[in-house]
Amino acid sequence: MFETIFKALGEPTRLKIIKLLSIKELCVCDLEEIMQISQPRISQHLKVLKYAGLVNERKEGQRSICSLNKVLLNNTMDEFQEYIDKPLEEIPELAGEHSRIPCIDGEACKRKLGTNCKIE
Amino acid sequence: MFETIFKALGEPTRLKIIKLLSIKELCVCDLEEIMQISQPRISQHLKVLKYAGLVNERKEGQRSICSLNKVLLNNTMDEFQEYIDKPLEEIPELAGEHSRIPCIDGEACKRKLGTNCKIE
DNA sequence: TAATGATATAAGCATATACTTATAAATATA
DNA sequence: TATATTTATAAGTATATGCTTATATCATTA
Structure with a gap:
């Protein structure tokens, strides 16, 4: 949308x-x-x-x-700012992405899913 | 932009x-x-x-x-709303369009530029 | 220095987009 | 009814976009 x-x-x-x-x-x-x-x-x-x-x-x-x-135009501009500030967990479409965020917390890049990151 | x-x-x-x-x-x-x-x-x-x-x-x-x-993101959303509310004459890029607007004021469509609309 | 890791870029391809010209469809008018 | 007017749509084309795979670049580490 x-x-x-x-x-x-x-x-x-x-x-x-x-x-x-x-x-x-x-x-x-x-x-x-x-x-x-x-x-x-x-x-x-x-x-x-x-x-x-x-x-x-x-x-x-x-x-x-x-x-x-x-x-609609004004609402869209306002709602997009709200959307950007909204916590990820409140966006169902991004549930998958949200579940993968903890894996990279403060870590170096060299880690593959399934090694030090388990999604249950 | x-x-x-x-x-x-x-x-x-x-x-x-x-x-x-x-x-x-x-x-x-x-x-x-x-x-x-x-x-x-x-x-x-x-x-x-x-x-x-x-x-x-x-x-x-x-x-x-x-x-x-x-x-930038928030400013853009705000500035676009302002842009939409701004009078046309304050937008230099649309000077040509602005000059042609009076021609259509309350008029029917069937009029060609240069007939009942003079741009000086 | 060789090997690895992170990122950028190139090439190729399929689809999307923006435009043009031509025409269709629908309403209004002579 | 025939013609005008207004708008929509179709077809064709050129360019742009988003993706993939392959490779280049550059920093890091062994």
């Missing part, structure tokens, strides 16, 4: 779209004119942003009006 | 490295053991993270000890 959002943000065209939508909601052809790039290019990037949840869209006739999900 | 950092964060292996380094500094072979993945894979991802400034490294003998740049 962090991954999807950061990946969506890690591209210059999409960052620009995000910033423009922070000013006001815009339809695809607005973005096309403001950014001076092709319509399919806008559409394709919007697809990524919508998939990540960062952009919402509303249909108005033939136009699709896009708006920035500022709440 | 946001782009580089978000791109570095938008990948699962690197996200995991970041989280592990948030617990304590680790050398490459520590990460290799904890994450159970190949050494070149770690090295290559660390290169991306170091380039983004998210990971610092210190040489200790033959080992290179990696640590998380928490300050």
Whole structure:
């Protein structure tokens, strides 16, 4: 989820779209004119942003009006800071990694799992 | 700069490295053991993270000890929220886009630059 | 000095990504 | 109904990315 959002943000065209939508909601052809790039290019990037949840869209006739999900964006930034400060044991996805951390405490590198580190 | 950092964060292996380094500094072979993945894979991802400034490294003998740049990480999350709230005219890189925004104010889409929108 | 250990880098490969042009689909208008 | 307009999607292509295996580099130790 962090991954999807950061990946969506890690591209210059999409960052620009995000910033423009922070000013006001815009339809695809607005973005096309403001950014001076092709319509399919806008559409394709919007697809990524919508998939990540960062952009919402509303249909108005033939136009699709896009708006920035500022709440998600701000929450993500806050929650990622919390995630970084969270103890490893509270992150189920990293249970395996957590169980292997004690093995390297203050030790030199030359030790293989199963020798001086037993996982039970 | 946001782009580089978000791109570095938008990948699962690197996200995991970041989280592990948030617990304590680790050398490459520590990460290799904890994450159970190949050494070149770690090295290559660390290169991306170091380039983004998210990971610092210190040489200790033959080992290179990696640590998380928490300050940069937290500042980035905060500054991105500020960036999103900042008026467009304060962002020099988007001067062109800013100059084209008035054209679309409350207007329908069917207008081409140079007709009802003059940029001076 | 030879052997070992830790890390970086190179080469090769498969997949993903960002773009272009062309076209489809859907709504609006003449 | 035919044409415009807006958006989405498909196909093709070039480049980027993430991985593997193999090797190079450099520090350590025997």
